[in-house]
Amino acid sequence: MSSSLIADPAKILSLIEELCDIPYTEVQRRLNRYVQNATNAKLVFLISILVESEEMVIHVIGEEILDRELRFLIPNNVLYEAVINKTSLVLSVAKLDEELLRYINRITDATPQSLLTIPIQHPFKHYTVLLVCLVDYTDGDEARHACTEIVQECFRFCLGYLLSSLRCYEETRVKQQCQNLLAVSRKLFTHLGDFPDLLREIMAEVRKLTNAERCSLFLLDPDQQDLVAKVFDGISTDETVNEMRIPIGQGIAGHVATTGKLLNIRDAYNHPLFYRGIDEATGFKTRNILCFPIRDEKGIVGVAQLCNKINGLYFDAFDEQIATAFSIYCGISIMHSIVYKKMQDAQARNKLSNEIMMYHMKVEESAVQALLNCRDDHNIKDFNKFHFSPRSVPYKHMPCYTIKMFTDLSFLKYWRIKMPTLA
Structure with a gap:
């Protein structure tokens, strides 16, 4: 940027004073207004360059704060040359992105013709951080040179305010985006x-x-x-x-x-x-x-x-x-x-298999009562002897002798088992 004397120190100081403690979009509006009045351009807007994501971002055109920011990838944009070569670019407004052109036509109430794009370099990192766009400026080499000097002088003092407010704006945007995604994730996990x-x-x-x-x-x-x-x-x-x-x-x-x-x-x-x-x-x-x-x-x-x-x-x-x-x-x-x-599904299959198994294991109530009311004395010789063979117990009386064993060993009392449940 030029290091020559300031053309009008009072105007620059007044502008810097206006930029203190205001939102990013309002900073852009006031800078647009200042450059537009100083250059007599029909319309002015700023394009912020996000180097990390390789994006161009527009939040304000002239005095109008956009309801939705415009974002474009740098390599695919017609203004790519100005960003890379770091030199002013003159082209027809009609070559701009279709959506951006729609906003410009609506704001100017006419069909704009020419566009002067002036790149602004970072004072220490030496890459383009901002494009200042002048729509329908005063044509001619001398006028173009004058516009470039005015813009560079302005941002020699105001670029720091703009970059700081942009950084704050982007951090707020990312924070809000993260909060929205977390809220969505909570909703998804309820379904x-x-x-x-x-x-x-x-x-x-x-x-x-x-x-x-x-x-x-x-x-x-x-x-x-x-x-x-x-x-x-x-x-x-x-x-x-x-x-x-x-x-x-x-x-x-x-x-x-x-x-x-x-x-x-x-x-x-x-x-x-x-x-x-x-x-x-x-x-x-x-x-x-x-x-x-x-x-x-x-x-x-x-x-x-x-x-x-x-x-x-x-x-x-x-x-x-x-x-x-x-x-x-x-x-x-x-x-x-x-x-x-x-x-x-696995739990449902397991439950079904258990129900089927329990269904086939279930004993009719009449069979339980018949077992409890059995009149047989259940007194086989040597039943309580070690050498007794269980195979000598008749098959139909085996449940009865099982109950007899539980009764003689006091398992019913010790384990508090009800007789109908055991039967």
Whole structure:
């Protein structure tokens, strides 16, 4: 950045004073206003560069705080050149991302033409941390140079405030994201006893977290090497269509199941992997897709597919982060639910076998009474002698002699056994 004298120290000091102890979005609004007035640009907005995640983030355009932040991957963006080369970039506004362009057109109430993008470097780490974008600035080399000097002078003093507030904003966002995921995980673990209900709950929660219109869950059938769709948009397929199967190598879900990598598709029908069979079967029109794998400790157990971003043109990098984190809870809850179901089945089989065994061991009441009322004297010679052979006891009298043994040895009294129970 330039180290020349400040053009108007009073304005810079006044701006710095305004930036103290205010939220990150308000910091951006005031910086936008200052740069716009100083350069006579039609509109100004800032793009924060997150180096670790390789993202560009926009929270405020002009004076408007966006209801949903815009996130773009740096390598896939038209402004990539300005970030890497660290030099100002002039291009047509029409080349910007479609969703960003929609916001700009609405705010300016006209069709903007030119865009000047000025990169701001970190003062010590020497990489681009911010892009300052001027829409419909005064054209010409001299005017462009003047705008660049104004912007660089501004952020020579204000960049620290912006980066500090951005760091605080990102930490708050991540904290809230973690709290949301923990709340969801608690809800999921209350549905482990009912597997279909768990799947419906998973779909409802991930749809809510990413603002998706529809969601489908495909479970891997390892024996048939198919992906089986059990739930569509939180509704069991038994209520609408029959179970749907997709070969593991077919379509977007099959590709994700095979590669194990998340896939974010902005235009579904123009993507070579898109399988139209599901749309034809359900009557649903898919615009964009975010598909991610679900794993347990042994590998991939399924695939979740989100369709149609509600409050945006497509799913962004933030949605990808949420989906990746959420997939871990999905895998754990699905695995535990399957194990829990197997335990329930084993317990039910054990209970049934015990009931069957007890049923066949049960003695009729009439037989018990006949044994208790037996009139035989049960006095075989030498019964209490060591050399006595039990085989000499008639088979039909064996229960009676067993009772006689318990009585003579005082087991009934010692163990408090009731005579009908022993019989």
